[in-house]
Amino acid sequence: xxxxxxxxxxxxxxxxxxxxxxxxxxxxxxxxxxxxxxxxxxxxxxxxxxxxxxxxxxxxxxxxxxxxxxxxxxxxxxxxxxxxxxxxxxxxxxxxxxxxxxxxxxxxxxxxxxxxxxxxxxxxxxxxxxxxxxxxxxxxxxxxxxxxxxxxxxxxxxxxxxxxxxxxxxxxxxxxxxxxxxxxxxxxxxxxxxxxxxxxxxxxxxxxxxxxxxxxxxxxxxxxxxxxxxxxxxxxxxxxxxxxxxxxxxxxxxxxxxxxxxxxxxxxxxxxxxxxxxxxxxxxxxxxxxxxxxxxxxxxxxxxxxxxxxxxxxxxxxxxxxxxxxxxxxxxxxxxxxxxxxxxxxxx
Amino acid sequence: xxxxxxxxxxxxxxxxxxxxxxxxxxxxxxxxxxxxxxxxxxxxxxxxxxxxxxxxxxxxxxxxxxxxxxxxxxxxxxxxxxxxxxxxxxxxxxxxxxxxxxxxxxxxxxxxxxxxxxxxxxxxxxxxxxxxxxxxxxxxxxxxxxxxxxxxxxxxxxxxxxxxxxxxxxxxxxxxxxxxxxxxxxxxxxxxxxxxxxxxxxxxxxxxxxxxxxxxxxxxxxxxxxxxxxxxxxxxxxxxxxxxxxxxxxxxxxxxxxxxxxxxxxxxxxxxxxxxxxxxxxxxxxxxxxxxxxxxxxxxxxxxxxx
Numbered sequence: 001x002x003x004x005x006x007x008x009x010x011x012x013x014x015x016x017x018x019x020x021x022x023x024x025x026x027x028x029x030x031x032x033x034x035x036x037x038x039x040x041x042x043x044x045x046x047x048x049x050x051x052x053x054x055x056x057x058x059x060x061x062x063x064x065x066x067x068x069x070x071x072x073x074x075x076x077x078x079x080x081x082x083x084x085x086x087x088x089x090x091x092x093x094x095x096x097x098x099x100x101x102x103x104x105x106x107x108x109x110x111x112x113x114x115x116x117x118x119x120x121x122x123x124x125x126x127x128x129x130x131x132x133x134x135x136x137x138x139x140x141x142x143x144x145x146x147x148x149x150x151x152x153x154x155x156x157x158x159x160x161x162x163x164x165x166x167x168x169x170x171x172x173x174x175x176x177x178x179x180x181x182x183x184x185x186x187x188x189x190x191x192x193x194x195x196x197x198x199x200x201x202x203x204x205x206x207x208x209x210x211x212x213x214x215x216x217x218x219x220x221x222x223x224x225x226x227x228x229x230x231x232x233x234x235x236x237x238x239x240x241x242x243x244x245x246x247x248x249x250x251x252x253x254x255x256x257x258x259x260x261x262x263x264x265x266x267x268x269x270x271x272x273x274x275x276x277x278x279x280x281x282x283x284x285x286x287x288x289x290x291x292x293x294x295x296x297x298x299x300x301x302x303x304x305x306x307x308x309x310x311x312x313x314x315x316x317x318x319x320x321x322x323x324x325x326x327x328x329x330x331x332x333x334x335x336x337x338x339x340x341x342x343x344x345x346x347x348x
Numbered sequence: 349x350x351x352x353x354x355x356x357x358x359x360x361x362x363x364x365x366x367x368x369x370x371x372x373x374x375x376x377x378x379x380x381x382x383x384x385x386x387x388x389x390x391x392x393x394x395x396x397x398x399x400x401x402x403x404x405x406x407x408x409x410x411x412x413x414x415x416x417x418x419x420x421x422x423x424x425x426x427x428x429x430x431x432x433x434x435x436x437x438x439x440x441x442x443x444x445x446x447x448x449x450x451x452x453x454x455x456x457x458x459x460x461x462x463x464x465x466x467x468x469x470x471x472x473x474x475x476x477x478x479x480x481x482x483x484x485x486x487x488x489x490x491x492x493x494x495x496x497x498x499x500x501x502x503x504x505x506x507x508x509x510x511x512x513x514x515x516x517x518x519x520x521x522x523x524x525x526x527x528x529x530x531x532x533x534x535x536x537x538x539x540x541x542x543x544x545x546x547x548x549x550x551x552x553x554x555x556x557x558x559x560x561x562x563x564x565x566x567x568x569x570x571x572x573x574x575x576x577x578x579x580x581x582x583x584x585x586x587x588x589x590x591x592x593x594x595x596x597x598x599x600x601x602x603x604x605x606x607x608x609x610x611x612x613x614x615x616x617x618x619x620x621x622x623x624x625x626x627x628x629x630x631x632x633x634x635x636x637x638x639x640x641x642x643x644x645x646x647x648x649x650x651x652x653x654x655x
Contacts, residue, residue, distance in 0.1 A: 194591030339490040
């Protein structure tokens with residue numbers, strides 16, 4: 001188990017600073033995915049119609065306490081806002097807000113930070129501004145990371161299972177099956193995957209309920225993402241078949257399945273694990289691409305891809321590029337983190 | 349040489365046949381076509397839909413429909429797009445020009461960056477250059493195309509101050525740059541690595557012993573053997589470029605094959621989807637074949653073996 005969870009490799013490479021940075025980034029992603037409800041100050045789908053496409057809330061300081069001012073729309077067409085500096089609300093830690101389930105069990109309404117108010121109606125603090133419906137972009141980003149990561153992880157798992165089975169069969173079965181399966185694998189690797197994914201997607205209705213859309217994504221990933229794992233597994237199985245301990249096991253009359261599962265699989269698992277880990281960004285990007293194109297995860301569920309559709313609002317993109325592109329930055333950080341870890345895995 | 353060509357043709361033909369059959373079967377089994385949406389329209393009776401189904405041949409069993417489609421495809425007739433109401437083949441051809449230009453520009457950018465950089469890295473064995481090459485590989489490999497395309501869009505709206513001019517030359521090169529990022533890392537890693545391996549070979553020692561200058565050793569003796577894997581890689585990355593063009597074109601609003609595919613999927617325009625899948629897989633096969641042919645031109649051993 002410790003091997004599966006990378007604990008061994010982490011101990012070994014503690015000195016590799018670049019990889020440590022990668023692990024830190026991924027740890028941050030894992031934390032924000034697990035504690036999205038706690039870290040997000042607002043419900044990701046709660047709209048605030050009075051402040052659509054608002055820029056990030058400015059945080060002022062009164063002494064040492066951070067405060068914010070309520071804001072009003074000045075020009076609804078240009079979407080400019082003015083702050084009402086006569087009133088101030090303090091920003092505090094562990095503020096009560098909407099209720100959510102911590103770790104999917106404990107129901108609570110405490111959030112890491114939020115705006116305190118004595119009268120009951122506090123202005124909202126939007127670290128990354130709001131989208132066209134006035135939803136808090138920071139909260140949506142946290143939930144989007146959770147949702148996209150879950151889809152990518154399960155998609156990767158499905159694709160790995162398909163790929164390892166196909167590769168194992170190909171390496172173990174006769175020449176004819178091998179030629180056919182590897183021909184299919186090579187074709188799959190060369191073909192434009194995104195176009196194939198879209199082709200498969202075209203077979204299903206455009207608008208789907210959330211769970212069915214997620215299941216469909218997983219099905220598509222399983223159908224189109226297996227080729228790399230299949231090729232790697234086949235190569236490894238073939239190389240281990242010639243090793244003495246496998247030959248000895250076969251000579252002792254151990255059954256084929258037992259040889260495959262007890263003698264070969266444990267030996268090739270570390271290589272498979274590393275490659276699978278390196279493939280994780282591919283699946284995240286596939287989700288991002290599909291949702292961006294409007295055929296993946298659909299509103300109101302936030303995902304990294306469908307949050308990026310806000311970039312087609314060119315006015316907002318010009319006035320607040322950082323906020324609008326923050327999901328893209330998250331994707332970039334994630335791929336970079338995985339790359340950095342992968343680089344040190346390969347270097348050793 | 350002819351044997352090689354024949355083998356490649358047969359392989360490509362099989363691949364295209366299988367891909368088109370699988371896509372067709374998936375689209376057929378999942379049910380639903382452009383007529384499914386008409387059912388929700390109360391003004392259109394069930395009889396009309398049944399009539400339309402028989403007009404378009406959609407009431408026939410799947411293998412017969414595939415056979416019809418295939419025999420049409422062989423003669424260049426891919427049917428009519430149910431959304432655009434024009435022949436698919438014409439639509440795909442016209443849209444592919446823009447994608448072809450973008451893809452060519454991306455390949456050009458990647459090669460003009462990767463080849464000279466690798467050569468400089470080999471010629472001047474400095475740690476700074478090696479570190480720089482490493483950094484370029486890392487950055488270009490881990491920046492996804494969608495991120496680059498969005499940044500390109502943000503830059504263009506930032507600096508034009510009016511609505512984005514979709515036909516601007518700068519935007520074209522930004523799009524090509526976004527499309528080329530993974531190519532840069534792939535080519536650079538492969539070519540630089542291969543050059544390093546080649547430089548340790550005995551014939552390089554011989555060339556040096558003959559008294560050739562280091563420049564001549566690299567250009568005349570090392571480049572040629574190191575070039576073959578890059579040619580294979582270039583052929584293989586065509587699929588990635590075509591897939592990436594879907595994203596880059598959609599983000600930057602360029603009408604090409606990628607955006608056509610997206611609108612086909614959104615409209616559930618199955619003839620168009622099939623047409624694009626067929627066209628792109630043929631293009632990928634042609635790219636692979638071209639890569640291997642160039643290898644044969646580059647390496648006499650491959651030519652003679654006829655592999």
